[in-house]
Every structure is written in structure tokens, then in C-alpha cells.
Amino acid sequence: MLRFISHRLQPPRDRLLQDVKREVQASRSHSLHNAVLSNLSQQAAPPGVSRCWDVDVKVGNRPSFRLPPKASIAKVFDRTNGKLVILGAIGAGKTTTLLELAMVLVSRAQKDASLPLPVLFELGTWKAESGAIADWLIAQLRFKYNIPIAVGKQWLAEQKLLPLLDGLDEVETHRQDSCIQAINQFIESELTPKHLIICSSFDAYKNSPNRFRLQAAILLKPLTEAQIQNYLLEARSRELWYSIEHEPDLLKLAKAPLFVSMMALAYEDILIESWKRISSAEEQRKYLLTAYIRRQMTGVVKQYPRGKELRSEQIRHWLGWLARKMEQEGIQEVLLDKIPSSWLQTGDERRMYQFGVKLVGGLIWVILGLVVMLVSGSIWGLIAGAIAAIISACLPGIPAIENLILHLVLWSKGHIPWDYSRFLDAATDRLLMHKTGDRRYRFVHNLLQEHFAEI
Numbered sequence: 001m002l003r004f005i006s007h008r009l010q011p012p013r014d015r016l017l018q019d020v021k022r023e024v025q026a027s028r029s030h031s032l033h034n035a036v037l038s039n040l041s042q043q044a045a046p047p048g049v050s051r052c053w054d055v056d057v058k059v060g061n062r063p064s065f066r067l068p069p070k071a072s073i074a075k076v077f078d079r080t081n082g083k084l085v086i087l088g089a090i091g092a093g094k095t096t097t098l099l100e101l102a103m104v105l106v107s108r109a110q111k112d113a114s115l116p117l118p119v120l121f122e123l124g125t126w127k128a129e130s131g132a133i134a135d136w137l138i139a140q141l142r143f144k145y146n147i148p149i150a151v152g153k154q155w156l157a158e159q160k161l162l163p164l165l166d167g168l169d170e171v172e173t174h175r176q177d178s179c180i181q182a183i184n185q186f187i188e189s190e191l192t193p194k195h196l197i198i199c200s201s202f203d204a205y206k207n208s209p210n211r212f213r214l215q216a217a218i219l220l221k222p223l224t225e226a227q228i229q230n231y232l233l234e235a236r237s238r239e240l241w242y243s244i245e246h247e248p249d250l251l252k253l254a255k256a257p258l259f260v261s262m263m264a265l266a267y268e269d270i271l272i273e274s275w276k277r278i279s280s281a282e283e284q285r286k287y288l289l290t291a292y293i294r295r296q297m298t299g300v301v302k303q304y305p306r307g308k309e310l311r312s313e314q315i316r317h318w319l320g321w322l323a324r325k326m327e328q329e330g331i332q333e334v335l336l337d338k339i340p341s342s343w344l345q346t347g348d349e350r351r352m353y354q355f356g357v358k359l360v361g362g363l364i365w366v367i368l369g370l371v372v373m374l375v376s377g378s379i380w381g382l383i384a385g386a387i388a389a390i391i392s393a394c395l396p397g398i399p400a401i402e403n404l405i406l407h408l409v410l411w412s413k414g415h416i417p418w419d420y421s422r423f424l425d426a427a428t429d430r431l432l433m434h435k436t437g438d439r440r441y442r443f444v445h446n447l448l449q450e451h452f453a454e455i
Contacts, residue, residue, distance in 0.1 A: 012151050013160075016117055019145055021106045023120060023436045024099050030434055031096060032261035032444065036235045051100075052231050053093055053257055054221040064219075073097055073218070074104040080216035082162070082195030083187075087202045088220030090447065091258030094199045095166055097220065101197065102164055109162075116162040116194055117155065119145070122332045123198075124170030124446075126179055133186035137163060143338065144440075156191050163193060168200035170332060170446060177208040184213050222255035237264045243272045250275070253284055258445060265431070266292040289451040296430040303426040310426070314417075316455060319427060321415050323443065323452035332446055336420055336439040337403055339410075349409055356405035 010018070028034070033052075055067040057076055067076065076084065088094045098120075105118035121140055130136040138152035155161045171179045186192065198212060202219065205211075223231070228251065232241040240263060244250040254260040263270070269291045278284045297312045304310060325343050326334060344350045410416045417423040424441045427433040432448065433441050443449035 012147055013113075013117060016119065016141075016145055016147060017106055017110055019437055020102070020117075020119055021110075023440075024102045024106065026436055027095075027434050028099050028103070030428060030431060030444070032258065032265065032431060033096070035431055036237075036261050036264045051093065051097070052227055053223055055097075056219045056221060057216065058219070059216040067218070072104065073101045076216065076218055077101060077105075077195070077197070082197070083214045084197060084216040084218060085205070085212050085214055086197065086199045086218050086220070087205055089203070089222060089256060090169075090201055091256035091445070092220040092222065093257045094201070094220060096257075097218075098164055098166055098197065098199050105162060105164075116160050118162040118164055120164050120166060122170065123165050123167045123179060124330055124332050126171060126182075127330070128175055128178055132189075133182050134189070134191045137161070144333075144335070144437075156193075159192075159194050161193055162195045162197075164197045164199075166199045167332065167446070168198065169204035170330075172330070173204075176204055177210055180208055180210045180212060184210065187213050223257060223260065224255075225251060228254045228260055231260060232264060235264050237267060240264060240267045247276055249279075249281065249284060253281065253288070258447075259285070259288060262288055262292045266295040269295040285447075286451065289448060290455075293432065293448075293451070296432055299430075301426045301429040303422050303429065310417075310423070315427070315430075315432075316452075318415075318417060318423060319432065320452045320455055323449045326443075326449060327453045332449070333436060333440060333442040336424075336441070339403065339406055341402070341406060343415075344406070344409065345413075345415075349413060352412075353405055353409045356408065357402050360401050360405060 051069065054069075055073075056064045057067050058064040059080055067073075086094050086097055088097075102118050102120060105115075109115045109117055119141070121137065125140065126133075126136050130139070134156055137156065138149055141147040141152040141155075142149055152161075165183070168176060168179060183198065187196065196214065198214070225245075229241055229245070232238070244254060244263075254263060266288065270288070275284065275287055278287060293316075294312070297315050300306060300309060322334065326332065329340070329342070341350070341353060344353055407416070407420065411418055421439055424433055425435065428435045428441070431444055434444055435441055443452070
């Protein structure tokens with residue numbers, strides 16, 4: 001509690017940098033690549049471990065060049081004046097690359113107060129009705145990091161913000177080009193930041209008529225067969241390599257770092273011969289995701305002691321429900337203290353919620369009235385409390401109360417467990433979710449979110 005109060009009393013700049021740093025560290029520490037190294041090869045991944053994929057860099061009209069394996073993306077950022085787009089296939093490591101850069105930028109900003117604040121934003125939350133990109137950024141700062149709107153506006157006006165925009169491909173397909181145009185308008189406006197990084201799948205970007213007006217692009221290349229072999233052998237997954245080395249379709253799937261990591265982690269739950277007989281690339285991917293989920297749901301996690309572990313059916317049900325709600329809302333991150341009432345599914349659930357908010361709100365005012373009566377020694381305190389209770393029944397509730405009642409209704413209907421944060425912490429330990437901040441969570445990848453939403 002004291003740490004929380006101390007954090008809230010910090011200047012907004014320091015508080016934001018700490019929040020972003022924790023978010024980046026949490027995402028990196030729970031990456032599948034780190035899990036492969038620590039779980040299978042019995043070695044911890046060093047913080048600056050070199051990536052296992054190749055990176056091509058294109059600056060302006062100059063010929064593209066291959067970035068050395070151990071060279072930091074930060075060097076590209078510096079050479080291009082900090083304005084670039086990161087492209088790659090699904091699961092190619094775009095977010096991993098962005099987080100690598102974010103860690104460097106946060107460290108720099110903490111040492112030098114003159115540098116802009118690097119902040120992670122999910123483009124999937126942008127809608128046409130969100131208005132200008134500048135307005136959307138300010139709203140996201142308020143919603144995600146509790147930064148006052150006035151402060152967000154000031155940071156933008158003074159070019160003190162460094163937006164790291166992830167997931168253009170998470171924007172609805174028919175709105176992706178509109179999003180590119182909105183970002184370009186932002187780049188050319190008086191609020192244009194000194195630096196700007198954008199991540200997108202190569203296909204989503206290629207299929208859009210417009211291009212970002214940035215100085216450079218980096219393209220994350222698929223893994224080569226030699227890189228796949230080296231990765232699996234180093235991870236002590238020799239048997240897996242021998243099983244797929246002569247299977248063109250499975251090798252093609254393994255060219256994405258996300259999928260080869262999943263293969264290594266889920267190998268014991270994969271029936272190779274059955275997998276080989278699947279002809280559709282989409283079905284092969286779904287089979288892998290199913291095997292990965294099944295594998296990660298086994299074993300003991302620290303949140304639940306032996307004998308009280310959750311059943312696989314419970315995990316699937318609760319994560320499936322959460323994934324469907326996130327898909328419906330078009331979000332990649334859930335904030336437990338800001339779950340919207342729109343997640344209530346039926347009229348009965350909404351009536352329970354509204355009644356609960358009014359009842360609890362009214363009781364609070366009655367209690368306050370009783371306190372006043374006891375202190376003042378007159379009946380007027382009780383009368384004042386009763387009047388306040390009636391008024392409160394007609395007014396919006398206190399956010400904390402509304403959130404509590406919402407959780408109770410969702411729990412009573414079986415949509416969520418009683419201790420939601422405990423469950424999601426356990427899902428994080430199982431590498432199904434990421435904990436990105438205080439009571440903030442997301443699936444380890446949007447493909448996993450989509451897959452849970454379907455099952």
C-alpha cells in the first residue's frame with residue numbers, strides 16, 4: 001500500500017517511465033523465447049540475447065542492408081532520427097523488437113530529462129470515431145496510465161512524448177488505411193513528435209494504398225532452415241528438429257519465431273504423425289495452438305497449492321470468455337479496475353448490476369448519515385443520510401463500487417473466478433497471459449487470444 005501511495009505521489013513523468021519500464025520488463029521476462037531457453041536448455045536468457053532472425057533496414061531511397069545479428073535496433077533508431085516502421089509476418093518478432101527498443105529508450109529517458117517519454121500504445125484500440133491520433137493518444141494516456149488530460153496535452157504540444165504504436169494489423173481491416181492516413185496527418189501536424197515508431201504486419205501494410213511518411217523501415221525476415229535447426233538444437237529439441245526437417249509445411253510454419261518457440265514448448269503434447277497429415281496451413285497452426293495451450297495448462301503454479309489446482313476446463317472457460325469479450329471490444333489489454341459494464345451479457349445481469357450499484361451506494365450514504373447523527377446527537381444526521389441515499393440512487397455510482405459490483409455479477413454467473421487477478425497471475429506463469437502492469441493483462445499473442453475466443 002505504501003509503495004502504491006508513493007508511486008501515485010511521484011511527478012507524472014517519473015511515474016509514467018516506471019510504469020512503462022515495468023510493462024516492458026514483464027513482457028520480455030515472460031516471452032516464449034526466454035521460456036524455451038530456461039525450461040529446455042536449463043539456462044537463463046541474458047537480457048541482451050541476440051535475436052535469432054535477420055533484419056533488413058531500408059532508409060529513404062538508399063539500398064537496403066542487413067543489420068548485424070548483435071547490432072541493436074537502437075542504432076537504427078539513432079541513424080534514422082527515430083522515425084521508422086517495423087514490418088514482419090505474423091509471429092515474426094515485431095513486438096519483441098519494439099520492446100527491445102523501448103527498454104533502451106526508457107533507460108535513456110530516465111537518465112536524461114530532456115529526452116521524450118517512450119510510451120506503448122495499441123493501435124487496435126483506435127477507431128475512426130476516436131478522432132485525431134493526438135486526441136486518441138491523450139485518451140489512452142489517461143485510460144492506461146492515469147495521466148491527466150491536461151498533462152498529456154502539454155506533453156504532446158512540447159514534443160515530450162515518443163509514441164511506440166504497435167499492431168496496425170489489429171485495426172479492423174477496412175479501417176487500416178484510414179488509420180495510416182490519420183497517423184500521417186499527425187506526423188505533418190504541429191503536434192508531430194520528434195520520434196515515432198510503428199509496428200505492422202507486412203501483409204496489412206502492403207495491402208494498404210497509403211504508406212507512412214517516415215524516414216525508414218526495418219523488415220524482420222523469416223527464419224531460415226539453418227536458423228530453425230540451430231535454435232532447436234540449442235534448446236535441446238533435437239527430436240523435434242528430426243521430426244520436421246523433411247516436412248516442408250511444418251518448416252514453413254516454424255519460420256516464424258513465435259511458432260518455433262511454441263513447437264519447442266509443446267512438443268510433448270504434439271502427435272507428430274497426426275500433425276503431418278493435416279494439409280491446411282491454417283489447421284496446422286490451430287493444432288499447434290491447441291497443443292501449446294494443453295501443455296501450458298499442466299503442472300503446478302505458485303498461485304494455487306497442490307490439491308487446489310484449477311481444472312483445465314475452468315482455465316479454458318474463463319480465458320475463452322475473456323478472449324471473446326476482448327475480441328468484441330477490439331482490445332488487446334484488459335484493466336481489471338476498468339472493465340466496462342458492456343461486458344454484461346443479458347438483461348438479468350444488467351439488472352443485477354444496476355440494483356447492486358444503487359443498493360451499495362445508498363447504504364454508504366445511510367451509514368454516513370448515521371455517523372453524522374451519532375456525532376451531532378440529533379435526528380437530522382439520519383434524515384440527511386436518507387435524503388443522500390435517495391439522491392445517490394438517481395446518480396451514477398462511485399467507480400470503485402461499480403467495478404466491485406460488476407465483478408460480483410460476472411463471478412455469480414460463472415464468467416470469471418472469485419479472485420480474478422490471482423487467476424490471471426497464474427495464467428501469466430503458464431505463459432498464456434502477460435501481466436503488463438498493476439492489474440493489467442493481455443494474451444501472450446493476439447493469435448492466442450483469437451484461438452481462445454473460438455474454443
